[in-house]
Amino acid sequence: MNKVLKKSKTSKKKIIKIIKNTKKYKVKLPIKFKSNWIKALKSGKYKQTTAGNLLDSDGYCCLGVAATICEIGKKHLFGRGFLTNVNCIKTDKKNILFNKIRTRIPKDLRDNSTLQEDLASMNDKGDSFIKIAKYIEKNL
Numbered sequence: 860m861n862k863v864l865k866k867s868k869t870s871k872k873k874i875i876k877i878i879k880n881t882k883k884y885k886v887k888l889p890i891k892f893k894s895n896w897i898k899a900l901k902s903g904k905y906k907q908t909t910a911g912n913l914l915d916s917d918g919y920c921c922l923g924v925a926a927t928i929c930e931i932g933k934k935h936l937f938g939r940g941f942l943t944n945v946n947c948i949k950t951d952k953k954n955i956l957f958n959k960i961r962t963r964i965p966k967d968l969r970d971n972s973t974l975q976e977d978l979a980s981m982n983d984k985g986d987s988f989i990k991i992a993k994y995i996e997k998n999l
Contacts, residue, residue: 886967886974888999895928900992909983913939921982921991922975929963941975942968967999974999 888896899905905927906918913923914936923936942964960969968974981991 886971886999888965888967888995892928892965893995893999896925897992897996899924899928900988900995905988907982907988909985911940911979911983912937913942921978921988924988925968926964929959931959931963941972941979943970943972943975 900921905924908915908917908920908923910917911920913920913926914933915938919927919936920940922942926936926942927933942960978991978995981994986994
């Protein structure tokens with residue numbers, strides 16, 4: 860990439876932004892979930908945090924909003940960074956929260972750490988919920 864940058868007039872930041880914006884995921888979220896998530900992000904109901912948590916005293920991350928519309932309780936989201944880190948997740952199938960997460964959060968979101976990292980990164984760098992909703996609408 861450095862050789863390309865030396866020959867190009869485009870800055871490294873711009874190239875990274877172009878690559879990021881053209882990245883497509885082989886992910887198809889269920890239509891109802893996707894629609895509800897986008898609607899929730901655009902609603903203004905959720906205050907946004909950029910502190911790297913699903914939920915904290917300042918508000919929600921976009922992933923925290925996703926968990927909330929899946930009826931994962933606030934106490935399980937507080938201070939956690941990714942859906943795979945939600946409080947009390949265990950491999951014990953009898954764990955009620957584990958079962959809620961496995962059945963309520965779509966697999967393509969729940970099990971895709973790269974997608975979660977990219978969405979969390981957009982959120983934490985300050986992209987608005989509106990912008991993130993448009994990204995989800997276009998790419999997922």
